[in-house]
Amino acid sequence: MRVRDLNRRRFIRVAAGVAGGMAAVPGLIANETYEMPFENGSRELVRYPEKRPLIRLTSRPPQLETPMAVFNEGILTPNDAFFVRYHLAGSPPSRDVLTPDAFRLQVVGAVRKPIEISIADLLRRFEVTEVVAVNQCSGNGRGLFTPRVGGGQMGNGAMGCARWKGVRLVDVLKAAELEPAAKQVLFDGMDKPVTATIPDFVKSIELDQALDPDLLLATEMNGQPLPWLNGFPLRLVVPGHYGTYWIKHLHQITVVDSSYKGYWMDPAYRIPDDPCAHIEPGSKPRRTVPISRFNVRSFITSLAEGVQVRSGEKQRVRGIAFDGGSGIREVTFSDDGGKTWRGAELGRSEGRFGFREWTVDWKPAGPGERTLWAKATNRLGESQPLEALWNPAGYMRNVVEPVKVRIV
Amino acid sequence: MNPRWLGILAGVLIAAVDSPADEWKLPPETIALKPGKGREVVLGQCAMCHSLDYITTQPPLPKAGWVASIEKMRSKYGAPVPTNSVALLADYLTEQYGKPAAKP
Incomplete structure (x- = not known):
């Protein structure tokens, strides 16, 4: 195994036709670059709305990684340095559909009293609470895998820790009065696919986990409204669990009486059914389960x-x-x-x-x-x-x- | 150059010089693919749904890895890539961004 972590070694230089086919489009102001500690790891540092320059992995949809030096600033990762990960090219949703007037959260499905509520009313109706929690991408550090695997080639900067503020998911579900047949809860955000053939990004959580009072519907991080690129105005916070469940721009919660089989639960985001999620490099897992909690x-x-x-x-x-x-x-x-x-x-x-x-x-x-x-x-x-x-x-x-x- | 790609490129350039005061504007895409046979087809087929850095940031995958990626785009995401374009796409991606098979 190659045991280098050049993640922290920052070679800043102007991007001008650097290795890996990254070439500046003529006429644009060149961005600085950041060298990841693996082959083909040149990345641009790009400034997005509400963000300081971050390591850009992809631009449509945006995926931004936090430089490792930020994690020495304190245990709360500043909002302007917090990583960004989207799946669907129609992301982030336009600001127009996220305004207080336009945005509503819906709770529907196997419930007796469906809810449709504005952010202001959500915060008025339910008790507001806080949790300090790490969010981490399932594939954080994927670029460091040996042998290499396909997918988003991140260093270790697809993680961050924030103080999340919002209301408890369990309180909202109880107010909607679950039907006895309720089995799972589905979460959908306003980021949408660019074609009808691409599966919408929907995640499911088993009911007993959804009723855990640790889960929040968060409107703030670190004392500020969520940044646009981190899920404004509402996101699911699932402490201790990988970011794939932390649905951004959350606008629909659907209670179902069956096991959801959508693409982003199966076959995507699955790990070998093994205590360490480990198999022989190059081999295929015999059985898989949905990814869930962080390891140490x-x-x-x-x-x-x-x-x-x-x-x-x-x-x-x-x-x-x-x-x-x-x-x-x-x-x-x-x-x-x-x-x-x-x-x-x-x-x-x-x-x-x-x-x-x-x-x-x-x-x-x-x-x-x-x-x-x-x-x-x-x-x-x-x-x-x-x-x-x-x-x-x-x-x-x-x-x-x-x-x-x-x-x- | 594929007319659709020209359009995207023009849009990117216009976005870059357009009002920097607009704080909610996303910065432009800056990736250009390496020249090579099949490049125009890759631009047309792949850039429809995602930026090209999805390609250029991958590790040097063998041809089987690129073929698997293309098949995933077709079968899981419904990318309208014609069957007879798959080989051309895979050859370009392997040649420019992959690990070509060892020469005998």
Whole structure:
């Protein structure tokens, strides 16, 4: 396995016919580029509405990734740096259909009292609450898979942690009075396909999970209305679960009495039916299940790949860790490629679904190259593998991510 | 050049110079495909539904990987790619963005 994480090594340069067929269209102002740590990883840094320049993976629909350096700014990822992921080219929906006058949330299907409600009324009628939670793309880190797999080629920046504010899904479902036959709940946003043949992006959640009070219909992140590209004016928040369920521009909730079989539940977004979602590289899974909870991950954020540090000069190494909602129990740190490990100090908890900061004192002894590793364990005793797991869709990467530094 | 693609390109250029004051405008697409046999067909068939960076950011896939992608677009997303265009598309994508088979 290639154990480089050049993710943090930023080579900024002007995009002018760079490798991989990315060529500037004549007459346009060239964007700066960001080098991902894998083959064909040149990306433009592009500024979108309400966003600082982010790593652009695709433009129609927009998919934007957060530069790793942002995660050292704090455990809440700023709204203007939060990653963006859409599936359908008719995204994001036009601002006109999202205004307070135009936008309504509907709750329909196997309910006795269907609901159609504006955002203002939703916030008036139901109790407003908050949760700090990580959202992470199922394919975060797909570009780092070995062997490589097709799909969106992201580094590890398709994740972020925010304070989400809104109303509990369970309260809204109860107000709609579920029929006894209710089995699943479907979620649909206003982003639409460009042709009738492309399946609309609809996700289903089992009823017992939908009634979990952790799930929110959120209108705000980090004290501000949701940015347009993060689901304004309403999105589903499913703490501890992959972003595929966090439907943006959520306008229709449908309760059904059967198991939904739509494309985005099957065959899309499925993992091998195996405790680690891992199969032999290059092989095909025998049985699959829908992707669900995050596994355990951690990152060193204060030191970027390739940086120089001074021998004998003590410093505080910092990073983040998170999991699918049991909470982080321990983070250990190694400066000798995993031969010896010692415990890091955990920062203040913002709840079991958020990024947890960790710090450790480190005195580089050099000169020479050193590989730094951080490894987190959650309260269930689950940890991170030292060898990357593999599956054909490139989901759920959680290998210990090395950072190589040079001691001088 | 395919007239539809010319239209898209013109739209992109106009969008780029159009009122920067419009804060809700999405930045333009900037990807141009490498020259090669079949390029116009790829532009016509693929750019209808998604930007071309969906192609150019892929790892160097073998031909079977590109064929699988094209078949997915046809069968799962209903892309109207004629059967007799599949080989041309796959050859272009493999040649320009893929891993051509090892020469004997």
